[in-house]
Amino acid sequence: MKPTMSRTRIIFALVFITGAIGVASLLIGTETLSPEQAWAEWQSGRPIRECPTLSILFYQRLPRTLTAWLAGSALALVGCAFQALLRNPLATPYTLGIASAGALGAWVATVFIQGTVLWVTVWTFSPIQASAFVFASLNALFIYLLAARNPRMAPSVLLLTGVTLGMLCNAGILFLRYLAAPDRLVVMDRWLMGGVDVVGFDIVRTLLIGLTPCAILLLAQSAKLDQLGFGTELAASRGVHVGRLQAVVFFVGSLMTALVASTVGPIGFVGLIVPHSVRAITGSRHRILMPVSLFCGGAFLCFCDIIARRLLTGETPIGIITSLFGGPFFLYLLTRKRFTDWET
Amino acid sequence: MGFCRINGCRTVRLIVLLAVASMAMAACGDRFTDVRPPDSERIVSFAPHITETLYALGVGDRVVAVTTYCDYPPEVEELETVGDYMNPSLEKLTRLNPGAIIVQGEHGKVTEYATHNAIPLYRVDMDTIDTIRDGIYIIGEAVERKTEAEALWSDIESELDAIRNAVAHRSPKSVLLITARHTHDLNNLYTIGARSFLTELAELAGGENIYGDVDQAYISGSKETVVMRAPEVIIEFHAGESLSDEAKARFISDWDQLGSLPAVQNDRVHIVMESHALRPGPRITDIARIMAQAIHPDVELPDQ
Structure with missing residues (x-):
């Protein structure tokens, strides 16, 4: 349980890595931008939107860097919190079926709502995103009503309910796929692979406003989550209001997952590998594990997005990159000795 | 041990039997799949x-x-x-x-x-x-209908030639072809590469597909590349959809987010709703015509 690196060194390394990846994410993209061209455009005094180089920098790379960072940090943080809540190292933000419900919502929108009067953009939410968010939230509410009526949630019941609902949603998706027109299949399959290639700041604003208070609320639970690690009885005896803690973590985490999955699609793996990788460096104390996971999750997704831009002609879906690059790295970590930490 | 041997013997017999049976079935199968003479009435x-x-x-x-x-x-x-x-x-x-x-x-x-x-x-x-x-x-x-097929193709070919000749004296305009965009954002842009007849039709109609150098039929396009290659015309296919003028205007105005594109600055974003717009059939002449009108609106095309 002892941190293996001193706190100042961790913070210093984190700030450096996050900053470096952020800068790299602005400088590296599908196209190579010339600084002279950017400077000439800046001097010309035309609106940024009308200058090619500057518009790529400010309206494409900056928002997508921020989107990737926000989504990645939220997923890693929720993964961390859910692993503690469910007391299961396999838990991810998607374990409780929230992403599947979101995907089902996206499919319902594409198959049934598209072309009707309901196909409208609400605030910055496209109909697909809005429907995904509604379904994901309903899923969370349903799990809560079904599994968590007791003063203390049993992690196993919560897990089983979530996994079952996730399967139901997947069956629904298969059925809708069967009904959908082929051109929509392509669009939806692409959505399911995730993507942060946004233009403009609408999604960044939505994520920032939605995720910030949730993240603060989750981080505030870190000390209590440590206690939960010793078991609900012991945590309760140490003054933790276990029922309330579980409800808060569950709802806040679900809300964050719903928001991320509905805006950038269900990007997998971040919520699993980042908290575990971080745990290998910092140890299991949530007060340090959670903020570090938050930073690393953001940096990791930013890094994957850079690869997504450069790997092939056009955009490679980021969900594929996170699994393809994250998976082997995680397997390597599993072979390391420090990884027995969870057992302790 | 004795039991085992008898059992083994049975197994061998069973295997031989199965092999013979499957060979017989395969032999029958050959006759079975003899193709009937084509009855092109149905x-x-x-x-x-x-x-x-x-x-x-x-x-x-x-x-x-x-x-x-x-x-x-x-x-x-x-x-x-x-x-x-x-x-x-x-x-x-x-x-x-x-x-x-x-x-x-x-x-x-x-x-x-x-x-x-x-x-x-x-x-x-x-x-x-x-x-x-x-x-x-x-x-x-x-x-x-071999002769009819040859006649049909020569009609198609001559009409394509007529369209090509009508725009031949114009310098080609760079074109971005978009397929399947349903939401009002520019995330996940699907565009068309070299392996599609649409790229050929765009070229014939006096355009040059900005993704014409990519050896694929469909590509998830990068908006950075779109900005740098600065298309003069954008043709967005909504094949088979019936969008109101209002809805069309919204799809067109989505492109304002990429305000540096000449196509956006000069109002040259076109929405194509014909249901056969993405169909590689005899009506490709129609699609070529629509593209030529979108790319060179001032050129008069020969009558069909």
Whole structure:
């Protein structure tokens, strides 16, 4: 349980890595931008939107860097919190079926709502995103009503309910796929692979406003989550209001997952590998594990997005990159000795 | 031990028996799959552009079933449907007892069905202008309308030439072709690469596809590349949709987010809703015409 690196060194390394990846994410993209061209455009005094180089920098790379960072940090943080809540190292933000419900919502929108009067953009939410968010939230509410009526949630019941609902949603998706027109299949399959290639700041604003208070609320639970690690009885005896803690973590985490999955699609793996990788460096104390996971999750997704831009002609879906690059790295970590930490 | 030996003996006998049986079945199978002589009186088409080709060749009255996506010519609406490419209904196919089946590209389930039931199966791969010609010839041969197929192609070719000549004196304009965009954001842009007839048609119509150098049919395009290659015209396909003027205007205004594009600055974003806009069939001349009008609106095109 002892941190293996001193706190100042961790913070210093984190700030450096996050900053470096952020800068790299602005400088590296599908196209190579010339600084002279950017400077000439800046001097010309035309609106940024009308200058090619500057518009790529400010309206494409900056928002997508921020989107990737926000989504990645939220997923890693929720993964961390859910692993503690469910007391299961396999838990991810998607374990409780929230992403599947979101995907089902996206499919319902594409198959049934598209072309009707309901196909409208609400605030910055496209109909697909809005429907995904509604379904994901309903899923969370349903799990809560079904599994968590007791003063203390049993992690196993919560897990089983979530996994079952996730399967139901997947069956629904298969059925809708069967009904959908082929051109929509392509669009939806692409959505399911995730993507942060946004233009403009609408999604960044939505994520920032939605995720910030949730993240603060989750981080505030870190000390209590440590206690939960010793078991609900012991945590309760140490003054933790276990029922309330579980409800808060569950709802806040679900809300964050719903928001991320509905805006950038269900990007997998971040919520699993980042908290575990971080745990290998910092140890299991949530007060340090959670903020570090938050930073690393953001940096990791930013890094994957850079690869997504450069790997092939056009955009490679980021969900594929996170699994393809994250998976082997995680397997390597599993072979390391420090990884027995969870057992302790 | 004795028990084992008897048992082993039985196993060997069983294996030999099975081998003989399967060889016999294989021998029967050969005879089984002998293809019946084509009875092109009862044709089933497995793609909209195949249906259109059959009607253009004047054998529409011999078509018994089409897919759910076939909508041209209008009389096909009254025909039976055999599902679609993804979900063919084999039971319906059996009931219809087709004399010939025509499919586009790899079609595992239907190919297997046709082979098993000894139904003549014709496959076309109509993706580029050349393969569209080949496909029309294959279909012409299948329905014994070879001369008609040649005449149909020469009509198509001469009309394409007429359009090409009409815009030939203009310098080509860079074009971005977008397919399948349903939401009002520019995330996940799907565009068309070199391997599609649409790139060829755009070139013929006096344009130059900015993704024409990518050797794929469809690409998830990067908006950075779009900005740097600065298309002068954007053609967005909403094939088969019926958008109101308002809805069209919204799709066009979405592009304001990429305000540096000449196409956006000069109001040259076009929405194409014709249901055959993405169909590699005999009506590609129509698509070429629509593209030429979008790319060079001031050029007068010859009459059809």
